[in-house]
Amino acid sequence: MVGQPTKRETSIGFGILLVLAGIVIGIFIKQFHYNRAIIGGVLEGDTSAILTAGLSGELLVEMAEGMVALNPPEIFGPENLSDKIDGKAELYLSAGFLRLLCQRFAEASDSNSWMEGFVYDMGTMRRAFAVYSVQRRADAEKIPGMEFAYRTENALFFVHGRYYVEVIAAVTTEEMAEAMRSFADNFIGKAEVQGGRIEELALFPREGLDQDGITLLISDAFGFDRFDNVFIANYAVENVQLMAFLSIREDPSAASELAAAYHGFLMANGGVDVKSDVEIPGAKLVKILDTFELIFSHGKFLAGVHEAQDRGPAEKLAVTLMQNLSGVGT
Amino acid sequence: MNRREFLGRAAKASATIAATCSFAYWLYEGAPPGPSQKGHAPVVLPDFSIPDLRGRMGIVTGRDRIQTLRRALKAIGGIEAFIKRGDRVLLKVNAAFATPPILSATTDPQLVAEVARLCFKAGASSVVVTDNPINDPASCFTLTGIAEAARLVGARVVMPTEESFKPTTVRGGALIREWPLLYDPFVGVNRVIGIAPVKDHHRSGASMTMKNWYGLLGGRRNILHQDIHNAIRELAVMVSPTLVILDGTTTMMNNGPTGGSLADLKRTNTMIVSTDQVATDAFGATLLGRTVTQLPYISKAESSGLGTADYESLNPVRESTG
Numbered sequence: 001m002v003g004q005p006t007k008r009e010t011s012i013g014f015g016i017l018l019v020l021a022g023i024v025i026g027i028f029i030k031q032f033h034y035n036r037a038i039i040g041g042v043l044e045g046d047t048s049a050i051l052t053a054g055l056s057g058e059l060l061v062e063m064a065e066g067m068v069a070l071n072p073p074e075i076f077g078p079e080n081l082s083d084k085i086d087g088k089a090e091l092y093l094s095a096g097f098l099r100l101l102c103q104r105f106a107e108a109s110d111s112n113s114w115m116e117g118f119v120y121d122m123g124t125m126r127r128a129f130a131v132y133s134v135q136r137r138a139d140a141e142k143i144p145g146m147e148f149a150y151r152t153e154n155a156l157f158f159v160h161g162r163y164y165v166e167v168i169a170a171v172t173t174e175e176m177a178e179a180m181r182s183f184a185d186n187f188i189g190k191a192e193v194q195g196g197r198i199e200e201l202a203l204f205p206r207e208g209l210d211q212d213g214i215t216l217l218i219s220d221a222f223g224f225d226r227f228d229n230v231f232i233a234n235y236a237v238e239n240v241q242l243m244a245f246l247s248i249r250e251d252p253s254a255a256s257e258l259a260a261a262y263h264g265f266l267m268a269n270g271g272v273d274v275k276s277d278v279e280i281p282g283a284k285l286v287k288i289l290d291t292f293e294l295i296f297s298h299g300k301f302l303a304g305v306h307e308a309q310d311r312g313p314a315e316k317l318a319v320t321l322m323q324n325l326s327g328v329g330t
Numbered sequence: 331m332n333r334r335e336f337l338g339r340a341a342k343a344s345a346t347i348a349a350t351c352s353f354a355y356w357l358y359e360g361a362p363p364g365p366s367q368k369g370h371a372p373v374v375l376p377d378f379s380i381p382d383l384r385g386r387m388g389i390v391t392g393r394d395r396i397q398t399l400r401r402a403l404k405a406i407g408g409i410e411a412f413i414k415r416g417d418r419v420l421l422k423v424n425a426a427f428a429t430p431p432i433l434s435a436t437t438d439p440q441l442v443a444e445v446a447r448l449c450f451k452a453g454a455s456s457v458v459v460t461d462n463p464i465n466d467p468a469s470c471f472t473l474t475g476i477a478e479a480a481r482l483v484g485a486r487v488v489m490p491t492e493e494s495f496k497p498t499t500v501r502g503g504a505l506i507r508e509w510p511l512l513y514d515p516f517v518g519v520n521r522v523i524g525i526a527p528v529k530d531h532h533r534s535g536a537s538m539t540m541k542n543w544y545g546l547l548g549g550r551r552n553i554l555h556q557d558i559h560n561a562i563r564e565l566a567v568m569v570s571p572t573l574v575i576l577d578g579t580t581t582m583m584n585n586g587p588t589g590g591s592l593a594d595l596k597r598t599n600t601m602i603v604s605t606d607q608v609a610t611d612a613f614g615a616t617l618l619g620r621t622v623t624q625l626p627y628i629s630k631a632e633s634s635g636l637g638t639a640d641y642e643s644l645n646p647v648r649e650s651t652g
Contacts, residue, residue, distance in 0.1 A: 071469065082552035085588050086426060086464045087533040090555065104428075114430075135585050137593035152593040154432065168590045170430030170473075 060103050060117060063186040067105035067179060070114060076100040091134070092120060095218045096127045105179075113176055115169040117183055121162060125196040126216070128164040132157065133215040142212065149184070150212070156180045161193020200231045200246050203301075203328065205320040208237035221245070222306060224265045226258060232306065240313045243306045244321055255297040256282070262302075263295055278315040280322045285311060294318045298325045373496040373513050377570040378522040379605060383411060387604040387644045389613065392651030395579040396444050398601035402575075403448065405647035406603055412572050413521060415453030420519040421445060421485070422571075424526050424542050425461040425476050427588055428469035434580045435589050437525050439475035441577055445525060446485035457485040460515040461545040488515040495548045502634075503564040505557060510548035511568075524574040524607070528598070528614050530586030534558040535625045537587045538614040539574040539607045540566045562627035566607055566636045576602040576610050578617045608637025609644055 005013070057073030074084070077099055082089040084100060092100075099121040106114035122128040132148055135157070140150035149158035154176075156167040165187060167180040201214055213234040221227035227247070235242040249255040259282075266286045267273070271293065276285035283296035283304075292311045295304040296318065303321055308314030331339075388405030390398040403409050413419060423437040431439055446457045459480040463470035467489040471477035480487050488494075495510035516522075526542035533555045534541060543565035544551065554561035578600035585594045598617045604610045608631045612622050622628045622639045632639045 082555070083464060086552070087531050087537075087555055087558075087587050088585070089552070091532055137584075137591050140591075140593060152591040155591040155593075157591075166590055168429075168433075170432065172432075172592070 057101065057103065059190060060101060060119070061105075062190060063183050064103075064105040064115075064117065064179070065182065065186060066108065067115075068108050068111075070104040070106050070111070073101055073103040076102075092122075092131055095130045096123050097121075097131075098123050107175065107179065113169075113171050113173065115167055115176060115180060115183075117187075118166040118168070119187070119191075120164040120166075122164055123162055125159065125161055125193075126198055127218075128159045128162055129198055130216040130218050132159045132164050134217070136212070136215070140212075143181075143184070146184070146188075151177070151180070156184055158184055158188075160188050160191060161196065163187075163191060163193065200248060203246060203321075203324050204231075204233045204244060205235075205317065205324055207320070208235040208242075210234040210236065222262075224262055226261055226265075235317060237313055237317065240310065242308055242313055242317050244303070244317055245306050246301065246303045246321070246325075249297075249300050249302055252297070252299050255300050255302045259284075259295050259297040259302050259304075266293055266295075274311070276311070276315060278318060280318060283318065285315070296322065298322060301325045370496050372508065373498050373511060374501075375498070375511070375513075375516060375569055378520070378572045379570045380412060380572060383407065384605050385638075385644050387602070387606060387609055387613075387641060387646035388649070389646050390601050390649045390651060391599050392601070393579070393597070393599050394651060395438060395441055395577060395601060397651040398579065398599075399441060399444055399575065399603070400448075401649050401651055402601045402603035405649055406605070409448045409452045413449050413452035413454050415455075417449075417452075417454045417521045418519045419446075419449045419454045419457045419521045419523065420515055421449075421457060421459045422522060422524045422542060422546065422569075423459055423461050423476055424537075424545060425467075425470045425474050426464045426545060428463075428465040428473045429588070429590075430473060431475050432592065433589050434527050434582050434595050435529065435587065436470070436474040437476065437527060438577055438579070439479035441525060441575070442476050442485075443479040443483045445523060445575065446480060447483045449521075449523075450484060454521075457483075458488050458515050458519065459485050460488040460490075460512065462490045462512045462548060463545065490548070498568065500564045500568045503567065505554055505561050506547070506564045506568060509551075512546045512548060521572045522569065524569070524571050526574070526576055527580070527582065528576060528578040528617050529582040529589070530584055530594075530618060532586060534562060534627060535620060536611070536615060536618055538611045539576050540611050540627065540631060543569045559625075559627040559630055563630040563634055563636075566631045567634060571607065572605070574604055574607045574610050576604075576614050578602060578614060581617045583618065604644075604646075606637040606641075606644060608632050608639055609641035609646075612639040613641045613646075 060073055061069055076084050078093055078097055081100060101119045104114055104116045137152050140152050143149040143151055146158055154169045154172050158165050167183050169176045169180060215232050217230045219228045221230035230245050230247045232243055232245045249258060263284045266288055271286040271288035274285045274287045280296045286293045291307040292314050294314050305314040305318050386406040388402035390402040392398040423442055425436050427435045429435045449457050471487055477487050490512050494512055494514040496513040497508045498511035499508055500506040524539050524542050526539045529537040531537040540562050578598045580595050581598040582589045582594050583596045600617060602610050602613055612628050615622055615625050628639050
């Protein structure tokens with residue numbers, strides 16, 4: 001004779017069913033967050049989307065006017081970007097890369113005088129700025145009339161809306177420099193993009209700022225795995241080198257929680273709290289590896305100064321940064 | 331519950347478990363995506379090193395890479411010590427990208443030509459130049475200048491085709507298992523020389539002689555970037571070369587492995603030739619301004635008995651061409 005299950009047995013049964021349901025839901029959610037670098041290789045690439053984004057191979061030819069195409073346009077997606085740029089693909093993928101369109105062009109009179117245009121569709125101007133800024137070459141020459149652009153002896157790099165563009169030449173002649181500039185001008189004139197601005201860039205104090213040295217770190221800033229979307233800016237104030245950082249979080253509580261978490265990260269790695277009289281509510285000053293780290297949050301802003309050699313200039317810069325942040329809505 | 335009910339329930343539970351396991355087994359895909367090449371007999375590369383000549387290293391500074399190469403080879407006994415009459419030589423170059431030589435993202439074509447020429451001079455009966463580039467092979471070998479340079483000295487460029495690959499499993503390897511290896515160019519070869527530039531690498535920190543063997547793999551090899559340091563260690567297990575040549579005449583300091591701007595490059599004016607690929611990369615790290623601890627694959631390779639990270643222990647011959 002089978003007896004009726006007890007309440008305890010029923011509860012255990014429901015508990016097991018709930019755990020199994022949780023596992024199923026977990027697997028269901030996880031399958032949408034696969035590692036593209038691993039799984040991407042066996043997926044079919046969708047190379048058509050870039051054409052609908054207002055950019056096509058034909059248009060690229062127009063941008064290189066007067067030159068001869070050496071190969072058909074190539075299009076790469078997240079699943080095969082590494083087929084073009086190998087180990088550097090991770091940099092773009094982590095920043096939200098969508099498509100790459102590229103093609104080589106040569107001068108009509110000399111096929112050895114060639115260049116290749118790389119148009120990375122990053123989806124947003126912010127992401128395009130991120131990959132532009134982390135690769136910016138030192139001592140590069142700014143290009144007049146273009147906000148995020150520079151050139152080197154053989155190449156030209158710029159951001160136009162959602163696109164990060166590289167034009168890389170095989171030679172360093174004046175003719176090629178002109179051809180690259182022409183490509184850039186044509187691109188800006190012909191590739192339609194939505195206007196936009198990056199709010200954080202205007203929030204850093206101006207005095208001593210290396211305006212062309214602001215970088216957006218998409219992930220793992222300063223070795224802390226929770227530090228994403230962090231802008232860093234370099235300063236030279238009275239011969240002292242400083243680095244300020246700034247990140248806009250979802251809301252004030254997220255900013256203060258992350259500031260506390262970063263403080264905890266520093267302490268776990270040998271940091272020591274140092275008393276500071278800096279006039280920023282809740283600011284923490286930490287001495288670590290003979291440098292000073294100043295962290296604070298203000299509204300939805302998380303900010304501070306990274307690896308300062310002296311605390312005085314770091315505190316001074318932090319106060320100025322705080323004043324700038326106080327001037328905007330939080 | 332009586333005995334009959336117990337046995338009945340146990341039988342049902344067993345049947346359910348058996349059905350579930352059978353269904354899971356039916357769905358299970360044992361082979362990883364991409365690399366497996368069922369139907370081909372597995373291959374393993376032979377050891378191309380020369381036992382009596384292990385642990386040799388020459389480091390020569392100078393602006394002219396041809397001069398520094400010659401001096402470095404001479405410092406470790408001359409090319410004749412490694413290449414004998416009738417030898418069949420394979421040069422594994424880095425032709426990964428369809429980029430011009432001035433970017434130093436690939437092996438310098440003049441260096442390839444000089445090594446091939448010296449091999450022929452020493453009596454080699456054939457010299458094969460090969461790589462499985464990241465980009466289209468024909469464009470890579472052409473635009474890097476390697477195809478033309480090799481052709482001019484009588485070396486044969488072998489570009490990969492689908493039939494060139496055979497599956498290989500690295501001894502003790504966890505990553506390179508049944509992986510497509512660019513094997514055909516090795517058939518009949520008895521000497522292997524790796525020739526690589528010194529480059530920054532976004533994933534591994536550096537691309538030098540050991541990372542250069544990555545170009546012998548086919549399949550979705552970019553998966554290996556997820557565990558790049560162990561992958562490079564396994565690559566170094568996979569290939570025991572006769573010699574490695576690390577060209578540090580110009581070093582790609584940033585934005586590797588593709589670079590793109592001359593601003594990424596620095597004149598470091600150094601040529602390293604050695605029979606120890608671990609020691610070579612350990613020295614190469616210094617040209618990048620990095621330490622061995624910043625490039626974990628070097629220590630991993632050393633721990634596997636593939637060479638020494640303490641390159642000074644080899645008493646490298648140091649010279650300068652001025």
